[in-house]
Amino acid sequence: MAKADHIKKLVASFGRNQEFRAATLRIIDDAANQGKRPFAESLRKILDANVRHDYQAVPQPGLTTLASQIDPAADLLDEVAVTRGLNDIVLNPDMRLLIEGIIEERRRSEELRRHRLPISTRLLFSGPSGCGKTLCAEVFARELSMPLYSARIDVIISSFLGETASNLRRLFEFATRKPCILFLDEFDALARTRTDTAEHNELRRVVNSLLLMIERFKGPGLVIAATNLPQFLDEALWRRFDDILSFDPPTEREIELLLTRQFANFPAHFDVSTTISKLVGMSYADIERICFDAIKKAVLKKRKSVSETEFAAALRQETRRKSLTSNRSL
Ligand SMILES: Nc1ncnc2c1ncn2[C@@H]1O[C@H](COP(=O)(O)OP(=O)(O)O)[C@@H](O)[C@H]1O
Ligand SMILES: [Mg+2]
Known part of the structure; x- marks a missing residue:
């Protein structure tokens, strides 16, 4: 009840x-x-x-597409489909508490505002790739029933440096007009401290105006910046965010949760806990791929469950793939 x-x-x-x-x-x-x-x-x-x-405009037939076409920031954003919520993300207990706390705060923002309390509007996600930064932006969108927009960083960083700051301004104006989750992926590309280039002064101006825009952003939605390369972020930026969330590779506990979830609909016919130690150090996305590969192998053999042999083969495949990609990036 x-x-x-x-x-x-x-x-x-x-x-x-x-x-x-x-x-x-x-x-x-x-x-x-x-x-x-x-x-x-x-x-x-x-x-x-x-x-x-x-904030949802009353739909006017025929006008909605036009409105989105003429939005002054439409060329800088992609709307991302939102399906996954809090139940679809594996998190360590501290992160779960933190994220649930932010969601609760946003859902009950009216109450907090009445007491003149500040509300988190700016989040920074940091951590290696495949550990849930993009997924978590989707989770926020789903849980707060807001659309998710991903900024097109490559378009924003215009070849004409002078335009980058005005592009950023258009982006933040959009997020001030429309309640949404504005996701700035690869944030380091925007907010790097580049002291060693000829264009130093102009870049400095861009980073400074970005600092101001983040500082002044008060909603109605959330701005989420994400980076795999936190070491490249301008130091002054960190302080501008209300919360910094660190997405780390899964520990044994999270690996077990992820495996249980992956094999919920297509079972494993062996004790998956014996494989956990071999998966430590991998990202969630890597482990998910191993499970999908193992399930694929079983399905193609017309079996109803995954055997230890199929899982081991999928794991070898992933290790091979990883060694190829890391050699390439050398
Ligand atoms: N914490 C997690 N819990 C469950 N699945 C995850 C998690 N992190 C990543 N994944 C899976 O890996 C995919 C890629 O992860 P993503 O969120 O894009 O990582 P990042 O943005 O940090 O590079 C996700 O779409 C999801 O299927
Ligand atoms: Mg991502």
Whole structure:
């Protein structure tokens, strides 16, 4: 049962979409936490189908495509399809707490604002590739029911240096107009400290205006910057973010969770815990690929489960692939 308080809030928020959505999301969360997933999911669908976000423009037939075409930042962004939520990401306990805390804060931002408390709007994700930075941006979008836009860093870094700052300005203006998750992947490419180039002064100006834009960004959505190369980030940037989340390769505990998840629908016919030690040091994406390869092998042999031999072959394949790609980057 939903808690009495939540039902009271729901009724009290009648007529105010954003508060009504927040109150319903609390009930959905409670149901999901109590293991009532089918109910939680159907309520979520009913909510999304019937209760508009305040920021969703009333659709005007024929105008929506036009509006997106003429948005002054449309050339700088790609909208990313959002399907995966908190249940689809494996996280260590500290990260889970941190991420759930940010989501809760955003969902209940009205309450916090009433107490004049600041709300996290700027996040920096750092960590090696394949460890969930992009996935986590999707999770935020899904959990907060906001669209996810990925910035086209290559377009933003214009060949005319003078345009880079104005491109960034257009991007941040977009995220100020439209509640969304603005994802700045490969952030290091934008925010490098390049002291050794002839264009030093101009680049310095770009980094400085980026610093200001991040500092001034107050929502309504979230700006998430991600980097695999934190060592290249301008030092002054770190302080501009409300939270820094470090996405590390999985430890044994997370590897076990990931394997359990991967073999949930197509079982492994051996004790997968015996393979965990061989997977330490790999990224989530690597391990996921090994599982997919092993399952593929079993499916092609028309079997109903993965054997230890298939898993070992998939692991060898991944190790070979890795050694080829690392040789190339030497
Ligand atoms: N923490 C994780 N939990 C579950 N799956 C993950 C995780 N990290 C990565 N993956 C899987 O690997 C894929 C690639 O990861 P991604 O989020 O793109 O990594 P990054 O952006 O850090 O390079 C994801 O789409 C997902 O399928
Ligand atoms: Mg990524």
